[in-house]
Amino acid sequence: MGSAKALRDAAIDIAKLRPLPASFYDRDPRVVGPALLGKIIVRRRGRYWMAGRIVENEAYLGSGDPAAHAAAGRTARNFVLFGPPGRAYVYFIYGNHYCLNISCLPEGQAGCILVRALQPLAGLERMARNRGVDLRELHSPARLRLLASGPGRLCEAFEITRAEDNGRDLTSPASGLWIGDDRHHPRNIGASPRIGITKAGDLPLRYFLRDNPFVSGPKAPRGTR
């Protein structure tokens, strides 16, 4: 199968991956967002594992960003945002979906990156099972986009939940959910307003890889700049 070959190819790359240190995230989200494009999220579940390249994300600032969950201050829901950098902030939305964020800035300062879309690299069969996608249709580009193109979709594909993953340290492979640097530095980064928010909708804080087919949205990336 082609997907089996893709898994083997990706396995070689994953072995070389080095986890991004906490210092990587200890910066302004507007810096971390573009820097995270091209980086690889790895999920290990026992002897199974999955990996995907970050192709789209959004920056949320602390105070001064009315669209951020941290805008109203620290609560039981968002306390991870005020903790150390490089931790998973997972929240539940619209009664159906989880979304994965990564805390930025030093402890005491809120700010994060919302991961919006991944390009599946390894473990495609398990992602397909998690997402209810027919394994026999994974050769179709349109079907592949259903795996992890969208913040809710990628959490379902990677088995990310608030109960299990909120607060998880993403800088250590031992945690089973971490982000690696393959030293691939993409060019051609686009920016646009953030998706699905009602406040501060004009700020261009959404970052994506231009021309990458796994960026979320009906077809082409909405907005450019």
Next chain:
DNA sequence: TTATAGATTGCCT
């Protein structure tokens, strides 16, 4: 191919 509504839970006011 695009537009619209419905689902469904938990957080915050």
Next chain:
DNA sequence: GGCAATCTATAAT
């Protein structure tokens, strides 16, 4: 009680 950093099915073009 209202609403949300979404996704899917269904309808209409």
